[in-house]
Amino acid sequence: MKRPLVNPHLHLIALAVCSLLSLRLAAQDAKQLFDQSLVEGNSCKKMQLACQAAKLDPKKKDYQDACDRFRTSTNRSDETFRVKAIDSLSKNDFSGALRWTNSFVCNADTKASLQSQIADAQKASSPAAPTPAPIVAVQKADQSSTFLGEARSSFSEGKFDAAVASAKQVTDANLKPYADEIVNKVGAYRAAVSAAHSSEASKDYQGAINNWRTAQAINGNGPDSPGVNIARLEPFTRQAAPAAQPAPVQVANRPAPPPLSAKQAPPPPVDINAQVGKLLDDAGKASAAGQLPVALRGYESVLRLQPANTTALSGKADIEKKINSDPAEQAKSLAQAIHDFYSSKFADAEDGLRSYLDAPTAKSKGAAYFYLGATRLYEKILSSSAQKADTAIASAEVQRPFKDAHAAGYQPVERLVSPVVMRAWRNAQ
Numbered sequence: 352m353k354r355p356l357v358n359p360h361l362h363l364i365a366l367a368v369c370s371l372l373s374l375r376l377a378a379q380d381a382k383q384l385f386d387q388s389l390v391e392g393n394s395c396k397k398m399q400l401a402c403q404a405a406k407l408d409p410k411k412k413d414y415q416d417a418c419d420r421f422r423t424s425t426n427r428s429d430e431t432f433r434v435k436a437i438d439s440l441s442k443n444d445f446s447g448a449l450r451w452t453n454s455f456v457c458n459a460d461t462k463a464s465l466q467s468q469i470a471d472a473q474k475a476s477s478p479a480a481p482t483p484a485p486i487v488a489v490q491k492a493d494q495s496s497t498f499l500g501e502a503r504s505s506f507s508e509g510k511f512d513a514a515v516a517s518a519k520q521v522t523d524a525n526l527k528p529y530a531d532e533i534v535n536k537v538g539a540y541r542a543a544v545s546a547a548h549s550s551e552a553s554k555d556y557q558g559a560i561n562n563w564r565t566a567q568a569i570n571g572n573g574p575d576s577p578g579v580n581i582a583r584l585e586p587f588t589r590q591a592a593p594a595a596q597p598a599p600v601q602v603a604n605r606p607a608p609p610p611l612s613a614k615q616a617p618p619p620p621v622d623i624n625a626q627v628g629k630l631l632d633d634a635g636k637a638s639a640a641g642q643l644p645v646a647l648r649g650y651e652s653v654l655r656l657q658p659a660n661t662t663a664l665s666g667k668a669d670i671e672k673k674i675n676s677d678p679a680e681q682a683k684s685l686a687q688a689i690h691d692f693y694s695s696k697f698a699d700a701e702d703g704l705r706s707y708l709d710a711p712t713a714k715s716k717g718a719a720y721f722y723l724g725a726t727r728l729y730e731k732i733l734s735s736s737a738q739k740a741d742t743a744i745a746s747a748e749v750q751r752p753f754k755d756a757h758a759a760g761y762q763p764v765e766r767l768v769s770p771v772v773m774r775a776w777r778n779a780q
Contacts, residue, residue, distance in 0.1 A: 717761025
């Protein structure tokens with residue numbers, strides 16, 4: 352029996368089709384990994400995802416650049432922890448050495464080696480008697496001050512992993528709010544950087560610049576160099592007029608006038624009217640420029656000063672109508688409110704979150720309820736130095752939005768909020 356003839360050209364075509372499909376699938380997988388790296392909060396996993404994407408699609412320069420950038424950041428953090436761990440070990444501070452070693456971001460081999468050195472050094476040292484409880488309590492109080500100083504120093508130097516690791520060691524009730532603020536700022540900075548990378552990936556260069564400016568406002572010395580990225584992206588937006596920024600408006604209203612005598616000082620109503628006029632003018636300009644969340648915040652600021660101001664009431668209603676009819680504007684409004692929370696602008700955050708929740712078509716009410724609870728919690732804690740965190744957590748104003756967030760099925764990202772917020776969240780279950 353003769354074998355059927357096989358066309359060799361068909362075989363080559365099949366191989367070519369298979370190869371093409373394989374390349375396309377690899378490119379799709381690479382993009383998925385890269386997109387995931389932009390929103391991943393764990394620094395080590397972020398680097399691994401970007402590097403895997405670069406390996407799958409080596410033609411994409413963005414993937415390799417992100418891989419190199421994330422690797423440099425993690426290596427810098429691990430080197431900081433290694434130096435501090437060795438320094439603590441040289442002073443026979445075994446608990447300090449172990450704490451810094453356990454803070455390693457990604458270098459598992461170095462971490463394991465240091466852990467082994469610490470264990471050997473502990474065995475070689477003579478056994479010490481257990482430290483009495485009162486001494487431990489005193490050490491904790493002293494250490495909280497030291498940890499807070501380290502957190503502030505690391506944050507100012509742009510070493511965020513070290514800053515968070517130190518801040519989370521603060522246990523003194525009087526110092527913890529300051530440590531939580533550092534953790535919140537790091538979370539806000541990383542969220543802004545992730546948003547900047549996502550905007551650039553979708554070729555929204557102005558959006559990327561705005562997010563880099565947000566990160567720069569939090570810490571101009573932070574990882575990934577916001578100023579460098581702003582300068583790099585600005586040529587892509589030369590044809591567009593620069594967007595008005597809300598920050599100068601607020602700053603311009605805050606500084607006190609030159610010192611005047613009591614007789615020379617203008618009456619309070621004139622000051623309020625001037626402030627209201629400036630806010631209304633800025634809100635109108637923001638609305639005309641399409642910056643609806645900024646305009647809404649301006650009108651709400653006016654209504655806090657003059658609740659019956661008809662121009663602000665009308666402007667707010669018009670802006671809310673526009674936002675509620677556009678899902679993209681709703682998302683921007685929620686993002687602006689959450690940014691205000693992380694910037695400690697709690698009054699603006701609450702106004703923005705409540706406006707968002709009033710919209711019948713809002714899609715992310717769980718997140719809005721969660722950040723409304725977090726905002727009210729901080730407002731209560733900061734309203735009085737005597738306000739205890741437990742009292743604020745137990746208050747109905749804080750518990751109600753957290754319960755609504757639970758009912759909506761919202762799951763917060765724990766690394767982006769402070770421990771006291773997570774405690775209030777769990778308490779509402």
